[in-house]
Amino acid sequence: MTGIAPKPLLDSLREIVGAGHVITKAEELLVYECDAYTLEKQLPTAVVLPGNTAEVQAIVRACAAHKVPIIPRGAGTSLSGTVLAVTGGIMIALTRMNRVIDLDYANRRAFVEAGCVNAWVTNAVKGQGLFYAPDPSSQPACTIGGNVGTNSGGPHTLKYGVTTNHVLGLEMVLPDGDIVWLGTRPDGGEDVDGYDLRGVAIGSEGMFGIVTRVLLRLVRAPQAFKTMLGVFSTVDQASQTVSDIIEAGMVPGALEMMDQLITQAVEAAYKFGFPLDAGAVLIIELDGLAPGLERQAETVVQICRKNGAREVRLAKSDQERADLWKSRKRAFGAIGRLSPNFITQDGVVPRSKLPEMMRFIGECSRKYDLRIPNVFHAGDGNIHPLVLYDERDADQVRRALGASHDILEKCVEFGGSVTGEHGIGVEKIDFMARQFSPDDLEAMRMLRRVFDPEGRCNPHKMFPGSKRCGDFALRKQAAA
Amino acid sequence: MTLTASSVADVTAALLSASARRERISALDLRAMREVLEYTPEDMTVSVEAGVTLTQLQARLAEHNQWLPIDPPGANTLTIGALVAANKSGPRRFGFGTIREHLLGIKVVLADGRVIKAGGKVVKNVAGYDLCKLFVGSHGTLGVIVEATFKVLPRPESELFLKRASAQLDEFAPLLQQVNQSPLTPVVLDLHGSRAGHTFVLGFAGPREDVEWQREQARALGFAESAALDYDEALRQTSEPFQVASVLPSKVIATVKSLDTQTYVARAGNGLIYFRGGRSQQRPELPLKLMRRIKETYDPKGILPDLPW
Numbered sequence: 079m080t081g082i083a084p085k086p087l088l089d090s091l092r093e094i095v096g097a098g099h100v101i102t103k104a105e106e107l108l109v110y111e112c113d114a115y116t117l118e119k120q121l122p123t124a125v126v127l128p129g130n131t132a133e134v135q136a137i138v139r140a141c142a143a144h145k146v147p148i149i150p151r152g153a154g155t156s157l158s159g160t161v162l163a164v165t166g167g168i169m170i171a172l173t174r175m176n177r178v179i180d181l182d183y184a185n186r187r188a189f190v191e192a193g194c195v196n197a198w199v200t201n202a203v204k205g206q207g208l209f210y211a212p213d214p215s216s217q218p219a220c221t222i223g224g225n226v227g228t229n230s231g232g233p234h235t236l237k238y239g240v241t242t243n244h245v246l247g248l249e250m251v252l253p254d255g256d257i258v259w260l261g262t263r264p265d266g267g268e269d270v271d272g273y274d275l276r277g278v279a280i281g282s283e284g285m286f287g288i289v290t291r292v293l294l295r296l297v298r299a300p301q302a303f304k305t306m307l308g309v310f311s312t313v314d315q316a317s318q319t320v321s322d323i324i325e326a327g328m329v330p331g332a333l334e335m336m337d338q339l340i341t342q343a344v345e346a347a348y349k350f351g352f353p354l355d356a357g358a359v360l361i362i363e364l365d366g367l368a369p370g371l372e373r374q375a376e377t378v379v380q381i382c383r384k385n386g387a388r389e390v391r392l393a394k395s396d397q398e399r400a401d402l403w404k405s406r407k408r409a410f411g412a413i414g415r416l417s418p419n420f421i422t423q424d425g426v427v428p429r430s431k432l433p434e435m436m437r438f439i440g441e442c443s444r445k446y447d448l449r450i451p452n453v454f455h456a457g458d459g460n461i462h463p464l465v466l467y468d469e470r471d472a473d474q475v476r477r478a479l480g481a482s483h484d485i486l487e488k489c490v491e492f493g494g495s496v497t498g499e500h501g502i503g504v505e506k507i508d509f510m511a512r513q514f515s516p517d518d519l520e521a522m523r524m525l526r527r528v529f530d531p532e533g534r535c536n537p538h539k540m541f542p543g544s545k546r547c548g549d550f551a552l553r554k555q556a557a558a
Numbered sequence: 559m560t561l562t563a564s565s566v567a568d569v570t571a572a573l574l575s576a577s578a579r580r581e582r583i584s585a586l587d588l589r590a591m592r593e594v595l596e597y598t599p600e601d602m603t604v605s606v607e608a609g610v611t612l613t614q615l616q617a618r619l620a621e622h623n624q625w626l627p628i629d630p631p632g633a634n635t636l637t638i639g640a641l642v643a644a645n646k647s648g649p650r651r652f653g654f655g656t657i658r659e660h661l662l663g664i665k666v667v668l669a670d671g672r673v674i675k676a677g678g679k680v681v682k683n684v685a686g687y688d689l690c691k692l693f694v695g696s697h698g699t700l701g702v703i704v705e706a707t708f709k710v711l712p713r714p715e716s717e718l719f720l721k722r723a724s725a726q727l728d729e730f731a732p733l734l735q736q737v738n739q740s741p742l743t744p745v746v747l748d749l750h751g752s753r754a755g756h757t758f759v760l761g762f763a764g765p766r767e768d769v770e771w772q773r774e775q776a777r778a779l780g781f782a783e784s785a786a787l788d789y790d791e792a793l794r795q796t797s798e799p800f801q802v803a804s805v806l807p808s809k810v811i812a813t814v815k816s817l818d819t820q821t822y823v824a825r826a827g828n829g830l831i832y833f834r835g836g837r838s839q840q841r842p843e844l845p846l847k848l849m850r851r852i853k854e855t856y857d858p859k860g861i862l863p864d865l866p867w
Contacts, residue, residue: 182806184738184807184808185806185807185808185829186807228684229684229688231682235682239659240682240684242658242688242691243655243659252848256847258845258848259845260845263842265806266804266805266806266842267803267804267805267806267828267829267830268804268828268829268830269802269804269828269830270804270842270844271841271844271867272844272845272846272849272865272867273692273695273696273700273849273852274658274691274692274694274695275845275848275849277658277688277690277691277692277694278687278688278689278691278692280688280691281684281687281688282687282688298743301741301743321600324600324602325599325600327623327624327712327713328712329711329712366743366764366765366768367741367743367764367768367771367772369765369767369768369770369771370764370765370766370767370768370771372767373765373767374765426680426681426682426683427680428598428601428603428679428680429600429601429602429681430598430600430601455682458680458681458682459601459680459681459682460682493678493679493680494678494679494680494683495678495680495682495683495684495685496685497683497684497685498680498682498683498684499682499684500684501684502684502685502686506685509685510685510686513678513685513686514675514685514686515674515675517672517673517674518674518675518676518686519686520672520674521668521672521674521676521689521856522686522687522689524855524856525687525689525692525852525855526687527855528848528851528852528855529848540686
């Protein structure tokens with residue numbers, strides 16, 4: 079128990095949500111010490127589990143009165159330390175607020191609480207031929223509120239867009255306790271006057287307030303799919319295929335690459351029947367109306383062959399398609415077989431730079447003598463190199479950080495971004511000044527001050543000069 | 559005063575001088591800033607200066623069989639800066655969304671003359687706050703947009719617009735439901751008309767096999783006649799002002815009837831009704847406190863246009 083939360087605050091929190099929904103014991107707080115970015119860890123002072131917006135408001139007001147930091151948290155599947163309690167504080171976990179409030183099929187909308195799990199939305203509306211498009215790999219666990227915080231993507235964003243394209247409106251408790259509705263209301267038309275505050279809140283990494291309820295856009299499920307697996311001898315051939323498919327004027331539903339290390343790990347874990355000696359495989363999914371798909375699929379096969387594909391397999395049934403996607407989405411999980419630890423990077427480059435970027439990652443792997451498998455959203459130019467290391471070996475930690483750094487530098491050099499969907503969090507703070515000018519950053523800080531003048535909501539994230547966990551600073555020093 | 563500029567430096571200078579004289583800028587003329595700065599067809603991204611007109615941009619993209627699928631009225635005089643600042647859209651909005659869905663990056667001169675950029679040039683990017691969204695539809699109240707970068711799309715291989723007429727708007731209610739429940743994937747789903755009669759317009763875009771298949775499906779629903787999209791321009795591009803109502807898509811027909819309009823265009827899939835004559839609609843309550851704070855933060859001296867809401 080740190081001194082940051084005075085006993086009267088904890089007492090009021092217990093009064094608001096009930097003692098059973100306030101966690102203060104160190105061993106129970108361990109779950110909340112980090113997200114899926116595990117290089118930095120810190121226990122929050124306490125975790126509170128509200129059951130509704132009114133409770134969130136009361137919690138936020140109590141913390142405001144005591145000037146204590148608040149940190150919103152969903153399922154903790156974020157990958158950049160976005161929900162790390164850097165200096166302690168009250169973590170507001172939305173996991174109890176997980177209801178689907180209303181499904182409006184006629185208007186293709188779903189109204190959910192922030193803690194509702196992403197996959198539950200699609201599961202709830204599947205029978206109506208609808209789906210919720212953003213599909214991050216963590217979708218069986220991650221929450222809609224968390225998706226809003228990081229503007230999550232997924233394999234199907236190439237065609238369908240990311241969270242910001244599918245959230246119509248949201249309810250937010252501001253750090254002073256005011257409740258505001260931003261964007262389209264559940265019973266209202268999609269256009270509302272005023273600034274697009276829903277738009278700026280999405281991807282603000284929980285620094286503007288606590289999102290409590292969200293209005294989602296549902297999309298009509300495609301009539302048909304053509305899901306193909308292209309097998310290539312080299313990453314280069316696969317990268318070139320991606321560029322050529324885009325250049326041919328096609329917009330596939332998804333265009334994903336897995337390199338040899340990944341396919342081997344996935345194969346060892348799940349036995350999907352991937353060729354173990356292939357340099358890279360592409361999952362290419364076309365979707366839409368059935369009549370036009372046949373010809374598009376033929377074009378894709380031709381492009382694959384032109385670039386030296388050894389074979390192009392077509393999923394012959396829904397089951398085969400589902401299996402293929404399962405393999406892709408479980409790829410991160412399979413990495414556990416290769417290495418005790420890994421850092422996932424999430425840079426983006428213009429699509430035409432992909433072949434060059436993949437070669438550069440190969441060079442980094444050799445330079446730092448670390449294995450770097452790749453599984454990523456190739457169609458978007460959104461890379462996911464997984465830098466494998468063992469945290470018990472200080473030199474490996476140093477090399478892993480070095481390789482990550484070089485890869486992200488290269489993304490910026492290519493005119494890209496250091497993060498396509500995982501966010502800045504604490505992990506990539508140092509890169510903000512590489513990608514943005516001091517004035518650009520100040521323009522962002524100005525917006526932060528509008529929502530959170532005291533800088534108390536999810537503090538020490540995103541901006542250069544933010545405080546780091548003492549633990550991390552020490553380890554970085556030791557590894558240097 | 560009207561801010562006239564032919565470069566980013568001009569805009570900065572004009573804002574600094576307006577700030578020193580505490581003079582409010584009421585209009586922009588950036589027509590001299592009309593360069594397409596960077597267009598990489600293979601990446602499907604394009605960066606332009608704010609004074610480029612939408613028609614100019616589309617002509618450039620058409621050279622590579624690509625387009626920005628935004629079709630507001632008046633494209634030949636509409637500059638990209640104005641398109642973004644006023645969040646303009648047209649009939650294809652149902653299929654392709656609004657400009658926020660296509661805007662990747664933006665360069666803005668803030669009221670104090672500082673030049674900032676937000677977003678970037680790549681199609682996925684979550685580094686920092688999404689400030690692009692702050693400027694879309696901000697009506698010039700927070701800064702002067704000088705450049706914008708968009709993701710563009712391949713032009714559809716085929717497009718088709720069909721219509722069906724009726725004297726009674728009520729006849730369209732079950733038809734709208736049928737269309738929504740059919741496998742059709744229209745990119746235009748509009749109703750337009752006057753007291754004299756009503757027209758239901760469907761638009762399709764995509765591979766030619768898809769479009770032809772949809773033509774047959776639509777024919778079975780009574781959409782046999784080909785249509786033009788000029789009704790949108792006819793209502794929205796004249797000097798006479800029009801009103802807008804935004805409702806649940808399921809309430810479009812009932813709302814058009816209750817508004818008692820002279821003429822209207824309704825984006826039935828989006829729940830938007832543009833109309834002339836008739837009653838105005840009640841607006842939902844806005845988070846005005848936050849919006850005013852934003853305005854005061856980015857334009858403390860109030861030299862840019864005031865909030866129009």
